[in-house]
Amino acid sequence: MRNLTIARAKSFVGSLAKLKVYIEDHARGELTISDVPCRKLGDIKNGETKTFIIDDQSAKVFVIPDKLSRNFCNEFYQLPFGQEDIFLIGRCHFHPFSGNAFRFDNNDTEEVIANRKKGSKKGLIILIVCAIIGFLVGYLPYSDIIPVKEKDFTCDEMSITLTNRFRASDVEGFDYAFESDDIFVTVIRESHSLLEGLENYSIEEYSELVKDANDFDFTVLNDDGIMYLQHEAYDDEEKDTYLYLNYLYKSDDAFWMVQFVLYKDELSKHSDKISEWAHSVKFS
Secondary structure, eight states: OEEEEEEEOOOSTTTTSOEEEEEEOSSSOOEEETTEEEEEEEEEOTTOEEEEEEOSSOEEEEEESOSTTTTTSOEEEEEOSSSSOEEEEEEEOOOGGGTSOEEETTOOOHHHHHHHHHHHHHHHHHHHHHHHTTTTTTOOOOOTTSOOOEEEEEETTEEEEEETTOEEEOOTTOSEEEEOSSOEEEEEEEEGGGSTTGGGOOHHHHHHHHHHHSOSOOEEEEETTEEEEEEEEEETTTTEEEEEEEEEEEOSSEEEEEEEEEEGGGHHHHHHHHHHHHTTOEEO
């Protein structure tokens, strides 16, 4: 027996999803992936490292997001015969045709490349079918070869200008959400009708309501006339710190909080763009 250790490097692509790890097993196979019978070893979260006990036989180890997409969104690594422990590392990559699949580092054998191309072709067909029936409304895949351009997103009477690297997402607890490979943007709209007299509150008074309703250590900041509340949160599982920039706005009918979420150590890289996006918010 030997140890198989897999490190899933942190990435905003697919960060909320647990991935499933399977190993080739012709005797005890419970799921077939790309014509290979496999049994499950376990799950692995974003930024997590896990060790599994395996035998010394040569076998493929697969990483998939779910059973439904396993035949086009998968990655395998060919484990050699032997008793030495094995350490693998990989991450999810932005690639809509393959479902933003997980990829092992330094894994470029002819068989692996052929499997990826096959999966991308299947994924492309699925995307086309979904587009025909309307499931891809608001979702546009972009690759690195397409220039970054401004793109407007509308949230009721509010609009914000981000870029074509963002795509609409569905995040529980928020009215709207948009994600890119590096940054999440969430939007909360709170109608003035939620609280008697709320329409008379100033942004400063509304910020006090936000602070009272949330158990965070907020820092109140000002970005050239726009108030925002900044707080951070440490993720025990990922062993990293997220930064939350909560910009506050007031329209005729509601208060709005537009939240930008990113890794704390990447703030300097994105701060100018976040400020630009925050100042692009408009109300009809």
